[in-house]
Amino acid sequence: MTNVPIEGIIFPNEKPNHESPSNWKEYFSFSTDHKVIGIQYLVTSFFFFLVGGIFAMVMRGELLTPESDLVDRTVYNGMFTMHGTVMLFLWTFPSLVGFANYLVPLMIGARDMAFPRLNAVAFWMVPVVGILMMGSFFVPGGPAQAGWWSYPPVSLQNPTGNLINGQVIWLLAVAISGVSSIMGAVNFVTTIVKMRAPGMGFFRMPLFVWGVLSAQIIQLFGLPALTAGAVMLLLDLTVGTSFFDPAKGGNPVMFQHYFWFYSHPAVYVIILPVFAIFSEIFPVYSRKPLFGYKVVAISSILIALVSGIVWVHHMYVSGTSGWMRLVFMMTTMCVSVPTGIKVFAWVATIWGGKLRLHTPMLFALGALIMFVFAGITGIMLSSVPVDVHVNNTYFVVGHFHYVLYGTVTMGLYAAIYHWFPKMTGRMYSESWGKIHFWLAFIGTNLNFLPMHPLGLQGMLRRVASYAPEYQFWNVIASLGGFLLGMSTLPFIFNMVISWMQGEKAPDNPWRAIGLEWLVSSPPPVENFEEIPIIISEPYGYGKSEPLTANLRENSHSTLTSAD
């Protein structure tokens, strides 16, 4: 296979040194194929999702009764810290990077990522992060206990006096995960800017690619702040510097700035690719072009930009002055404009469409409903008077779980089902998929809805015991949590059985438009025999022009009228 020499396009300087994976062992090797790496990310992160889920089950078990009786308080602190960290750094980030790895080169008509080796190195740092974090359970004093945000002075306490303790290992793991993500960001931005197939202008890129591009730009400008903050905290903790230690004249609020300058935009690093997944799924299962393609594309970039100027909304009660709270309240509310545009576009896409309620569509619809709910509580939280009242209560925990479970995790499930046939060459079982969806949808609401009244009544977060009057809603939340835990069983069963012996998948089972559906399932090592030449817009459902000038006929004719 030769590369077509097209000006301005960089091709991987290394030839893939392997065949298409023929058995599962190859997924455990150092591969530079973006598709293998994508699946490596997905399977690894799902494993950690289960680990984080077990921590959640322990917490919900503890919270069944007002007393602290199931685990001792140190363990409980370790549980919520590790649960939050694992869910963010080892589940949502890497799984979305997994999809981006798998899909971006296929969607833009490239043979691989710009830097395939860097890509593999970035992936192999993820298990290292995971081993460090889990390893912290075995050092004296146990795992980090200061929560995922790790504010000093709490995070500077070191009761055991050991140089190597849970908090130190945790900070190292966070720093390594930052380095891995920076490598990924450089790779994604280069690939998307430089390696698009001829004819694919920016406004012919699929929205998933727009979502990844915007998210990775945030990584580039935000991650240095977090990494710097983590390293300074590490120095305070190990060699006795005093950047953040108030006892030695340091400024702990400064850490909050470093932390949130990255960690607020980071929520868009997660949510933008999920929005992009919605934009890929709704048109296919509604048989309609995406409403307002250009505006939706631009709104991703707008969200990324605005995200950089809102971080202080996490610090309304950190001694922030009144005028500053007002400024950040206004900038925060601005985020709802581009976000609202997207929601409007999805609803307009579904509206009057011929809906096919397959499992991916069910998950995407459920996720959209829960996102709207999370958006409403989000606007409430952005407003200073409300936040001052519910800050650090379960209201906040309820809000962000509607985002992180209701929207992000459900959106990830939608994506897994949607691209499963492409990735594995097999179909999943629709009936098991639907069982999974209903358990997850009911479980999410039972689990996280009660957290809102709890928070409004004043129940604090990060506590193992609480006043007896909060028990009723806590029991409901715990039952919902256990249901949610159980909902993963039909999913795992379905994935494993279908991957081994599911029905063979056609190249384009959903009759979708997009380059990834024009290649075989699973795609060959270098994706395309011939680099495609793009001649029309994405999402042309109901139109009749073909997508490419040279690839084999793209099933367009069958899409036009009947569906």
Ligand code: HEM
């Ligand atoms: C069965 C599903 C889940 C249950 C039952 C659950 C439950 C909980 C509970 C009880 C807390 C502690 C709240 C507190 O004391 O502040 C918590 C915190 C948290 N959860 Fe979850 N959760 C679930 C899924 C998820 C998922 C999927 C994510 C992310 C993708 C996530 C991210 C977080 C984060 C970031 C925290 C904050 C941790 C901290 O304060 O340091 N959770 N969760």
Ligand SMILES: [Cu+2]
């Ligand atoms: Cu924020």
